Amino acid sequence: MTQYMRNNMHKKVVDLIQEGIWSIQQELQQLFQSFSLPYIGGGQDKLFWTGTLNGKFSTSSAITMIRHKEPKMHCSTKIWNSCLHPSTSSNIWKIVQGVFIDDSVMVDRDYSLASRCCICENEQDSMNHLLRHCSFSVKIWIWICSIFGFSLPVTFDDIWTRARNCSPLIRETWITAACSVIKELWFQKNERLFEDIKPNEKQFKSKIKKMILEGGYRMKSNKWNQNYDLQIINFLILVQRAPGFGVVVRDHTSQVLGILSGSIGIGTNYIAQVYGVGKVPWLIDMRWRKATSKIASIIYMHSFRETNFSADSAAKRGSTLAAGERHIIMGRPSFLTRIELP
Numbered sequence: 579m580t581q582y583m584r585n586n587m588h589k590k591v592v593d594l595i596q597e598g599i600w601s602i603q604q605e606l607q608q609l610f611q612s613f614s615l616p617y618i619g620g621g622q623d624k625l626f627w628t629g630t631l632n633g634k635f636s637t638s639s640a641i642t643m644i645r646h647k648e649p650k651m652h653c654s655t656k657i658w659n660s661c662l663h664p665s666t667s668s669n670i671w672k673i674v675q676g677v678f679i680d681d682s683v684m685v686d687r688d689y690s691l692a693s694r695c696c697i698c699e700n701e702q703d704s705m706n707h708l709l710r711h712c713s714f715s716v717k718i719w720i721w722i723c724s725i726f727g728f729s730l731p732v733t734f735d736d737i738w739t740r741a742r743n744c745s746p747l748i749r750e751t752w753i754t755a756a757c758s759v760i761k762e763l764w765f766q767k768n769e770r771l772f773e774d775i776k777p778n779e780k781q782f783k784s785k786i787k788k789m790i791l792e793g794g795y796r797m798k799s800n801k802w803n804q805n806y807d808l809q810i811i812n813f814l815i816l817v818q819r820a821p822g823f824g825v826v827v828r829d830h831t832s833q834v835l836g837i838l839s840g841s842i843g844i845g846t847n848y849i850a851q852v853y854g855v856g857k858v859p860w861l862i863d864m865r866w867r868k869a870t871s872k873i874a875s876i877i878y879m880h881s882f883r884e885t886n887f888s889a890d891s892a893a894k895r896g897s898t899l900a901a902g903e904r905h906i907i908m909g910r911p912s913f914l915t916r917i918e919l920p
């Protein structure tokens with residue numbers, strides 16, 4: 579601030595106007611050079627609020643003018659994508675937003691520590707190293723990229739754009755695969771640190787394949803009928819899923835006697851649905867009569883499968899079987915972790 583300004587702090591606009599035209603003092607001229615000064619009209623002075631186009635004050639426009647604006651995240655819509663499981667989305671979001679602690683953050687906060695990546699036990703630990711440069715991560719990226727025929731992604735943007743020219747289904751599959759890899763690479767570090775689980779490439783890969791397979795239930799897009807699509811789908815077993823069914827047999831004390839899970843062809847999906855409401859279609863009438871002849875009583879209780887956890891998990895197992903395949907387990911299987919009481 580110049581001495582002139584300091585001495586004239588209380589100058590008003592009217593002091594810069596003489597006989598209806600702008601009259602800028604020499605000392606201020608340099609300041610006004612880059613402005614185009616407004617045209618001076620006649621009449622009474624009017625008060626305008628410059629925060630809105632109509633010149634009227636509103637609280638919301640005042641807040642808009644003073645509020646702190648974060649830069650717009652261009653990848654937010656990509657991360658919060660319906661094809662990704664919310665737990666994957668939320669963890670990718672945390673990484674993108676920098677909501678994590680690694681050794682480089684600790685060093686920045688003046689902690690003195692000997693930092694070492696717990697996965698490769700070679701380099702200094704950081705999220706950047708863990709996700710991109712760690713020898714374990716590089717092997718996983720090479721593997722997943724070779725399935726899709728892509729070059730290794732360097733930035734998050736690369737992940738969103740790699741499958742740009744592929745079919746919608748392959749795009750969703752790739753995003754699910756890449757995001758699952760990122761999330762699991764991060765979580766693996768915690769498993770190593772807190773549960774002492776050693777990194778295992780084979781197990782990691784099958785976990786990713788499982789996540790992609792489960793992600794397949796969320797994917798709604800179409801594939802293109804070309805070799806490239808079919809090869810990837812075959813490799814990742816993203817087969818057109820046959821509907822599955824699950825039956826949990828329990829006695830009068832609610833103990834689980836056994837479960838049956840199976841997969842049915844699309845044509846018989848109709849039958850599964852009518853079984854659910856207790857009406858038997860004519861084409862299986864005889865078989866049904868024979869099957870039920872030795873049972874004294876059957877009580878049908880219909881509930882949505884999503885609230886019937888045990889039958890739902892049995893049915894989910896069924897849908898991963900090949901069409902027509904059945905699995906019968908006597909007693910309560912380990913995957914039925916939750917049994918609801920009637």
Ligand SMILES: [Zn+2]
Pocket residue numbers: 695696697698699700701707708711712713714
């Ligand atoms: Zn490492």
